[in-house]
Amino acid sequence: MAQQLLQALDRAGVRLTGPRRELAHLIAQRAGHFTAADLLADAERRQLGIGRATIFRLLELLAEQNLVERVDLPDGRHAYVPCEPSHHHHLVCISCGGSSEVDDCGIDAVAAEAARRSGFEIQSHRLELFGRCPGCQSGTSPQ
Amino acid sequence: MAQQLLQALDRAGVRLTGPRRELAHLIAQRAGHFTAADLLADAERRQLGIGRATIFRLLELLAEQNLVERVDLPDGRHAYVPCEPSHHHHLVCISCGGSSEVDDCGIDAVAAEAARRSGFEIQSHRLELFGRCPGCQSGTSPQ
């Protein structure tokens, strides 16, 4: 998965630097969503000497390429989820932090209906679903 | 509208203090969504002497009572929208900042379908629609 990220960055015409390679691996190792602070902590723990700015810059870059999507957690924090570069939405597990993707399966219709009722001209939408993933439902980790 | 907010606060059993009354009016005067910083600026402009903490405390209180809902703007900032205390979603105008409410009109079905496909047990969801309101579409204020 780190390779996918790096290939996509290469395709986007940016340089494949050391810090970027290392961060790609750190992201690949995180199962679900992660915050900028998580990445920063990972990098510090491994003493990679990567600056805070570099991390934010890479996340911005990845978000531009739709390789990562920004998600707003219910508590107001910002997290990122690595994902396929197509339009879709995320299911975020509030217990383990894992996430999975769902395609639109009907939201466009909902948006169209809302547009019709309100007269708005809808340009984008964001749907986030929060709950417990199958693994966390089977009693292992309450919360 | 300020009255509605104040009545609801009274019903919730909290004190109707001077700062709260003043903030209720400031909120009522803002057409659409606003950020904590907006309110703070309003209060300072009028020299009301209201502290930053008081504003955040009131917003938290209003959010708890569902009198105001927290919305994450596409640029990552947090805003608040005064609203009816029932479950619904917001249409936010990216041009003038106005907003209106839409009821679920089918999102529950989408969520149920996503749950079925993924095995997640969904607890909450958040849908935000961004676009241009009828007023802003009629050429007056581009972008």
Place this chain on the structure above:
DNA sequence: CCATAGATGAGACTTAGTCTCATGTAGGTT
């Protein structure tokens, strides 16, 4: 191997939000 545009780390800076604490006051009680 070189030149250079693009990337980096350090750290100052800005902004959002939280916390503490001494003081003030709403509103029920008498």
Place this chain on the structure above:
DNA sequence: AACCTACATGAGACTAAGTCTCATCTATGG
């Protein structure tokens, strides 16, 4: 009407998230 006290407040220290600048470094095309 005056009193009491739990709740609310403002000030400002504090923390965390994110941005910016700038001198240095390096990936990569030639």
